[in-house]
Amino acid sequence: MSDAILAGMPGYPAVGAPEIDDEHAAFESMLRRLCATAEQKDAQAAANVLGALLVRAAGHFASEERLMLQIRYVHMARHTAAHRQFLAQARTIHNDLCNGGLEPAVSAWIAGAPRWFNAHVEVEDLALGEALIAARAGR
């Protein structure tokens, strides 16, 4: 992967719950692959990676939502809605990508996906991680 691609990927904070952080690392590496395939204008590869990313995202979101249920997380509705919105958008983009290739709107969504992920981790997952750590410490 080129330095330009890496430099365009802002970082995201660790949330402090190992099961979430491990899944985030895997998720981010798929996002990097997705951006690389789009930059290379390889629509077929991008469609394959986005298809796999959809499966991984659904699994990751479900595991966060299981943790939220376990600790009766107060912001569960808001956080879950953010997951659903991302999945709905990603499914639409995947369909568009499969049917029409890397049109500008599809490429723009892909280029912005790492920013969505970083913002989601900073706003939602970090707060969930803090609540998990507090719950596990009995606070």
Ligand SMILES: [Fe+2]
């Ligand atoms: Fe997450």
Ligand SMILES: [Fe+2]
């Ligand atoms: Fe999340």
